[in-house]
Amino acid sequence: MLNMEEKYEPLKELGSGNFGVARLVRDKKTKQLFAVKYIERGTKIDEKVQREIINHRSLRHPNIVLFREVMLTPTHLAIVMEYAAGGELFERMCTAGRFSEDEARYFFQQLISGVSYCHSMEICHRDLKLENTLLDGNATPRLKICDFGYSKSGILHSKPHSTVGTPAYIAPEVLSRKEYDGKIADVWSCGVTLYVMLVGAYPFEDPEDPRDFRKTIARIVSVQYSIPDYVHISSSCRLLLSQIFVANPSKRITIQAIKNNPWFLKNLPRELKEGEKYNYENLGIRQSAQSVEEITQIVQEARIPAEGSKVSWHSMVGTFNPEDDNYGSSSADMA
Numbered sequence: 001m002l003n004m005e006e007k008y009e010p011l012k013e014l015g016s017g018n019f020g021v022a023r024l025v026r027d028k029k030t031k032q033l034f035a036v037k038y039i040e041r042g043t044k045i046d047e048k049v050q051r052e053i054i055n056h057r058s059l060r061h062p063n064i065v066l067f068r069e070v071m072l073t074p075t076h077l078a079i080v081m082e083y084a085a086g087g088e089l090f091e092r093m094c095t096a097g098r099f100s101e102d103e104a105r106y107f108f109q110q111l112i113s114g115v116s117y118c119h120s121m122e123i124c125h126r127d128l129k130l131e132n133t134l135l136d137g138n139a140t141p142r143l144k145i146c147d148f149g150y151s152k153s154g155i156l157h158s159k160p161h162s163t164v165g166t167p168a169y170i171a172p173e174v175l176s177r178k179e180y181d182g183k184i185a186d187v188w189s190c191g192v193t194l195y196v197m198l199v200g201a202y203p204f205e206d207p208e209d210p211r212d213f214r215k216t217i218a219r220i221v222s223v224q225y226s227i228p229d230y231v232h233i234s235s236s237c238r239l240l241l242s243q244i245f246v247a248n249p250s251k252r253i254t255i256q257a258i259k260n261n262p263w264f265l266k267n268l269p270r271e272l273k274e275g276e277k278y279n280y281e282n283l284g285i286r287q288s289a290q291s292v293e294e295i296t297q298i299v300q301e302a303r304i305p306a307e308g309s310k311v312s313w314h315s316m317v318g319t320f321n322p323e324d325d326n327y328g329s330s331s332a333d334m335a
């Protein structure tokens, strides 16, 4: 079996996250491009990493970055996945300032399509946000949900109760520290994503004091948001936002109801309509041939620190501290 260096040629760095770096590589045989996330071997490879990989592996949908395989390098665990050449949707929105309603709907439809699929596989994402959605390289870009670091499977894992996610995107019930339904909490985060695309700002942040986490929390819990006068949003879109931003999860609109909402259905691309099958084989991308057992074995092996490396005692994931007003928009595990 080929090792990482024999199989893939490294091309450039794509960026770095909490866990490590991501690189663009080319399959030496097929010449196809892939993105690889490298996580240092040793204590950084924990249950969460394993969960991310196993959950990601089971998903196969045009709006979800496709998992390909995991490999070991002498120093890192390498997660090979579909390369999204269009970069982060967040960057695109920052460049545009905000999106028109039609543009926002175009991306929102794809987001909901991907999330709905995840939920049908009994996986909730728990960290949906603009920064975790990438775009492919097409002229009419396709949205790709990535980063399953906080995902939970209803089959493999217990019901979520820990406060994870990114403050600006967190649903009220997630803040309560009681058990919650991860799928319904995902709906709220999709609503925040839609608002951010339309307005170019976070719905529950005080524009005068955006970094004051306590204020944001208070506004989330009391569902206090408004749409600035200078932003034109149709009444049907406002209605949908108001149906998503409902504090009581049992009264919040469901993904299924969003998919039947008139605003959502406008200009819905054919391929997103129920029943349309998307064929990855046409793109020449084959999904992972690795079994769950093989992946588990590789991940277990990656838990052993690389020879000669210093043992890292702390995981790189910082514990969220509400006292720290520099939380920014990055994800944090607040359990």
Ligand SMILES: Nc1ncnc2c1ncn2[C@@H]1O[C@H](COP(=O)(O)OP(=O)(O)OP(=O)(O)O)[C@@H](O)[C@H]1O
Residues within 6 Å of the ligand: 014, 015, 016, 017, 018, 019, 020, 021, 022, 035, 037, 065, 081, 082, 083, 084, 085, 087, 088, 131, 134, 146, 147, 149, 331
């Ligand atoms: N499949 C991919 N295709 C293209 N670019 C990617 C892909 N996956 C990640 N990237 C880019 O690589 C960078 C690092 O990604 P990574 O997932 O390691 O961290 P992150 O998402 O920024 O943060 P974290 O995982 O810590 O929340 C990001 O800027 C992201 O845009």
